[in-house]
Amino acid sequence: MKRNTWQREAVRSALGESDGFISAQALHGALRDSGTTIGLATVYRALTDLTDEGEADTLTQDGEALYRACTPDTHHHHLICRRCGATEEIAADPVEQWARQVAAEHGYTKAEHVVDIFGLCPACSRLSETPDTP
Amino acid sequence: MKRNTWQREAVRSALGESDGFISAQALHGALRDSGTTIGLATVYRALTDLTDEGEADTLTQDGEALYRACTPDTHHHHLICRRCGATEEIAADPVEQWARQVAAEHGYTKAEHVVDIFGLCPACSRLSETPDTP
DNA sequence: ATGAATGCAAACTCTTTGCACATTG
DNA sequence: CAATGTGCAAAGAGTTTGCATTCAT
Numbered sequence: 664m665k666r667n668t669w670q671r672e673a674v675r676s677a678l679g680e681s682d683g684f685i686s687a688q689a690l691h692g693a694l695r696d697s698g699t700t701i702g703l704a705t706v707y708r709a710l711t712d713l714t715d716e717g718e719a720d721t722l723t724q725d726g727e728a729l730y731r732a733c734t735p736d737t738h739h740h741h742l743i744c745r746r747c748g749a750t751e752e753i754a755a756d757p758v759e760q761w762a763r764q765v766a767a768e769h770g771y772t773k774a775e776h777v778v779d780i781f782g783l784c785p786a787c788s789r790l791s792e793t794p795d796t797p
Numbered sequence: 798m799k800r801n802t803w804q805r806e807a808v809r810s811a812l813g814e815s816d817g818f819i820s821a822q823a824l825h826g827a828l829r830d831s832g833t834t835i836g837l838a839t840v841y842r843a844l845t846d847l848t849d850e851g852e853a854d855t856l857t858q859d860g861e862a863l864y865r866a867c868t869p870d871t872h873h874h875h876l877i878c879r880r881c882g883a884t885e886e887i888a889a890d891p892v893e894q895w896a897r898q899v900a901a902e903h904g905y906t907k908a909e910h911v912v913d914i915f916g917l918c919p920a921c922s923r924l925s926e927t928p929d930t931p
Numbered sequence: 932a933t934g935a936a937t938g939c940a941a942a943c944t945c946t947t948t949g950c951a952c953a954t955t956g
Numbered sequence: 957c958a959a960t961g962t963g964c965a966a967a968g969a970g971t972t973t974g975c976a977t978t979c980a981t
Contacts, residue, residue, distance in 0.1 A: 664934090664935075664980095664981080665935085665936095666934095666935060666936060666979085666980055666981075667980070667981090668935095668936060668937080668979080668980075670936080670937070671936085686970090687970085687971080688969095688970075688971095700938090701937085701938090702937065702938040702939070703938085703939095703971090704937080704938065704939075704940095704971090704972075704973080705936075705937055705938070707970095707971065707972070708936080708937085708972090711972095723857050723858060723859060723860055724857060725857060726857055726860065726862070726945075726946075726969075726970070727969085727970060727971090728860070728970085728971080742899060742900065742903055742905060744905070745907075751903060753899050753903075755895075755899075757891065757892075757895050758891075758892055758895060758912075761889075761891050761892060762914050765876060765887055765914060766876065766914055766916050769876055769885060769887075769918075769919075770918065770919035770922070771876060771878070771914070771916035771917060771918055771919070771922070772916055772917045772922040773916050773917050773922070774914055774915065774916035775914070775915045775916065776912070776913065776914045776915070777858075777911055777912065777913045777914075777915070778892075778910070778911065778912050779856075779910065779911045780896050780899060780900055780905070780908055780909070780910040780911075781856060781908065781909050781910070781911070782900050782905035782906055782907050782908030782909065783905060783906045783907050784903075784904065784905055785903075785904035785905070788904070788905070788906040788907075798955095798956075798959085798960080799960085799961095800954080800955050800956075800959090800960055800961060801955075801956090802954080802955075802960095802961060802962080804961080804962070805961085820945090821945080821946080822944095822945075822946095834963090835962085835963090836962065836963040836964070837946090837963090837964095838946090838947080838948085838962080838963065838964080838965095839961080839962055839963070841945095841946065841947075842947090842961080842962085845947095860944075860945070860970075860971075861944085861945060861946090862945080862946080932981100933980105933981090934979100934980100934981095935978105935979090935980085935981100936977105936978085936979080936980090937976105937977080937978070937979085938975105938976095938977085938978095939974105939975095939976100939977105940973100940974095940975100941972105941973085941974085942971105942972080942973070942974090943970100943971080943972070943973090944969100944970090944971080944972095945968105945969090945970090945971105946967105946968080946969080946970105947966105947967080947968070947969095948965100948966085948967075948968090949964105949965095949966085949967090950963105950964095950965100950966105951962105951963095951964095952961105952962085952963085952964105953960105953961085953962070953963095954959100954960085954961075954962085955958100955959090955960075955961085956957100956958095956959090956960095
């Protein structure tokens, strides 16, 4: 049976408070700053559980995992700026359908998909004219 | 001045050979299997250089950095069985278009995307009825 | 009371760095 | 010959795990 501990609630709550994506360690720091005495491992475990349960969304950037609260009914993907790290949610309904169809065509079940787009956001595109020779 | 060593060439070449994204360690393993005696650190350094020079593309997934040669003509996606590891190439033309459009709509440039589908292949789907209690 | 969850610290994985030696230009 | 690249091993960063203790049920 899954127990209901204040730590787990604290993680869920803090994740909901935070605006964008946040790293496990940053979340742990925030929780500590808020006066709680939660352990880092517990934060990691809670985040893993939340992700498994579909309550959190995760992506890894630059060697660390970033988490964000996620409503189970809105499966979405991300458009990530490779330079400044800005992240935008994108709806990917066409891709959802396509993914389901491809999986079905090949007889695959329990299909999950990973769809992320990396690029340079408008600001970063302007700031640095990438030297390119095509 | 940047020197021209066989190690650097070997990394560039091996990266070009490999199909999709590949981790530094996997690349190192492949190079070792090919009979070379290149060091892991050298592979990392070469990959960093190649990325800086725009000859390689990088993204991090699941805590490790994946690299790929930056030539856009080797672009396809994979349908991967989570149980037995079988991998099939899939055409993703609709997704290509969608990705390009989404990036453009948001003003992103130099967009790359990651699209992979994980599931259970027909055989594995039959073999193991996944115990699930929703 | 019972057993899952916590917290700490040690273990692990991936990556980077310091330094002596080899190699390139 | 001078300076840059290499290889090894040790150090770092992020994450996971083992185990005794605490706490929800």
